[in-house]
Structure formats: C-alpha cells, structure tokens
Amino acid sequence: MIELTKTGIDGLDEILNGGIVKDSTTLVSGNPGAGKSILGLQYIYNGVDMFDEKGIYLSFEENQQDLREAAESIGFDKWPEFVERGDILIYDKKQLLGENDFSSSLDMLLEDFRDSEYERLVLDSLAMFNLFFDDERERRTYLLKFSDILKENGLTTLMTNEQGAVFPKSDIGLENYLTDGNIYLLQTPTESGVKRYVWVAKMRKQDIKTDIFPMEISWGGITVHQNASEFSMMNRGDSPIE
Amino acid sequence: MASVDLLRTLGNKYSAEILDAADEPQSAQDLSDELDIPIATCYRRIDELTEHGLLELHDSILSEDRRRIKVYRRNVESVTVDFDQSMGISVEERSEVTNKLDEAWRTLSEG
Numbered sequence: 076m077i078e079l080t081k082t083g084i085d086g087l088d089e090i091l092n093g094g095i096v097k098d099s100t101t102l103v104s105g106n107p108g109a110g111k112s113i114l115g116l117q118y119i120y121n122g123v124d125m126f127d128e129k130g131i132y133l134s135f136e137e138n139q140q141d142l143r144e145a146a147e148s149i150g151f152d153k154w155p156e157f158v159e160r161g162d163i164l165i166y167d168k169k170q171l172l173g174e175n176d177f178s179s180s181l182d183m184l185l186e187d188f189r190d191s192e193y194e195r196l197v198l199d200s201l202a203m204f205n206l207f208f209d210d211e212r213e214r215r216t217y218l219l220k221f222s223d224i225l226k227e228n229g230l231t232t233l234m235t236n237e238q239g240a241v242f243p244k245s246d247i248g249l250e251n252y253l254t255d256g257n258i259y260l261l262q263t264p265t266e267s268g269v270k271r272y273v274w275v276a277k278m279r280k281q282d283i284k285t286d287i288f289p290m291e292i293s294w295g296g297i298t299v300h301q302n303a304s305e306f307s308m309m310n311r312g313d314s315p316i317e
Numbered sequence: 318m319a320s321v322d323l324l325r326t327l328g329n330k331y332s333a334e335i336l337d338a339a340d341e342p343q344s345a346q347d348l349s350d351e352l353d354i355p356i357a358t359c360y361r362r363i364d365e366l367t368e369h370g371l372l373e374l375h376d377s378i379l380s381e382d383r384r385r386i387k388v389y390r391r392n393v394e395s396v397t398v399d400f401d402q403s404m405g406i407s408v409e410e411r412s413e414v415t416n417k418l419d420e421a422w423r424t425l426s427e428g
Contacts, residue, residue, distance in 0.1 A: 177414055178412070178413035178414045178417060181413075181414060181417050181418070182417065185417065185421045207412065207414045207415075208412075208414075208415065209394070209412075213415065217414075217415060217418050220418050220419070220421075220422040221418060223422060223425060224418070224421050224422055224425060227425045
C-alpha cells in the first residue's frame, strides 16, 4: 500500500487519487501568477492545520514578511502562529542568499532535513536553485541527489518551476522527467476574467486523473473543481465559478 | 615557479585521467583498476596531485575486511593556463554547494 500525503486542497487530492505519494518530489510548473507559490503555501499550511505535519518552506523569491502577507491575504491567518511555534520552518530569500551565501545556509538546511520532525517541504523555485550549478549535466545530477536527500529524510516535496506554455507545443524541461510528479497550473484570459486550470500530468506509482480541471484562487486558497467537461480549455466565457 | 610545477604535475602520465575519474571519491586501488595504472605509480600521482591541491583526501572509509581505505576526490573544476602576460594558472575549485550535496548524498548511500 502506497502511503500518501494529502494536500488538503479541495478537489486536488481527489484528482491525485488520494494525495501525493509520500517522500516523492513533485514539480509544480506554471507562468508567473498561475498560483504556484499559493499552492506551496497552502500545502505547508494545511499540513500543520489539518494533518499535524510540520513543514519547511524554502523561498529564494520572497522574504519572511512577503510570505506572511501572501498567506494572510488568502485567509491562512494562523500562518504567523505556526511559524512562531516552529511548525512551519521558513528559510526566506534573505537567509538563503543574504549575509551568508547559499553554501553556508545549505549546512543548516541539511541539518534540518535530518530532523525527522518535518514531513513536508516546498522549494520556491527550482530555477533559482539551479543557478548554483554550472551546466545542464550538473543541474541534473544535483537535482537527483537533492531529491534523494529529501526522500531519505522523509520529506514530501513540491518544487515550483517557472515554465510557460504547455500547449500546444510543449517545451518540457529535463526536470519534468527527473521528478516523481508533475503538476501544471495554467491560466488563460477570457472576457469574464482569468480562468485557471490545474493539470496533473504525472504522478509515479499513482493512478491519477489526467484531465485538466478548473480551479480558482480565493479566500481560503485554491479550490479545484471536479467537473472537467463543463470547463474545457475550449470553452470560452460563461463559467459559473468566475 | 609554482605554476610550471603544477603544469608538470598535471602533465605526468595518468594525472589528468585520475582527476577525471575522481569526480566521486575513489581509492587508489579503484583508480588503479579502473584506469589500468600500476598501483605504485597510482599512489605517486595521487601524492603529487594532493600536494598541489588538485586532489583531496576525502575520507577514510572502512573496507569489508575492516581496514581503513583512503578515498580521494577531485578538488577542482577546471585549470586555466593564461600565456598573455606572464604565464599564469588559475584553478577553479569545486563549488561548495556541490561539495556539500555530494557529502550529504554520500552519507545517505552508506545508510
């Protein structure tokens, strides 16, 4: 029986056939604004709030305060409290890249990974992490090693990745093959506003629903809607959810 | 002249091959077997390369028959020779980030 880690996101766990495979690494791809960071925040927040699982949030993109404001803006109002209690451990941009360089932060990080207290991890973003490596071969090697380290330490991980157009011609990066799961967040402008979709393209060891499902971001975070057919990518306009 | 010494060391038979193979920690015996180098020569080259900081003693691991085995790893990414003014050699060391990830990963695989 495969153990699963629930995201606690309405609708998403159903698509995932129960949740993300425990100790796996999943890539969350999408354009800027598609909701990658929110998905990460919610995954970590729900972990503590709903499942009593502590999490680590690594952000090369934002500082501690940006993260708190982002969390609070969508209603994760216990975020500061969880951070205070150490249920959510944050390494922000300032810590990862600031006074000390990344290599010294890495010592602390690796130490915290070994601490079996934590079960969830978000890395925002892989693009920034990749900057520490010289070429494609090195990036690939170290992404695999890093994933192994996370896996062995019992961390179920989401990594965000700036990756644009998936359709019609997909430009699929190597990292998509190297991770256990691929989730794409898509957004498309329509007359009635931005429509958002989520597509779980791959989840090793799991029988997932690979249709594209509509989702929305509102107070309380991301909600994924199950009735895929009603909101196909072709369907312009009058969705009842927007 | 230090840089000429370093070049000479690099130019010795098998030196470059040893550095190339020592991406991951290797014992003298591993290197000798893999590259088909006589073991005495292999030890000599390892000493020379270590002296110049191109190779480093990475660890002493315990073998199956409970002996300590020294493993060596390359300490450099690249060596650049510049003939422009006076000859200069710059050695680019391996990045600490990759070093640390290697280290952590190695500890895992040892279980």
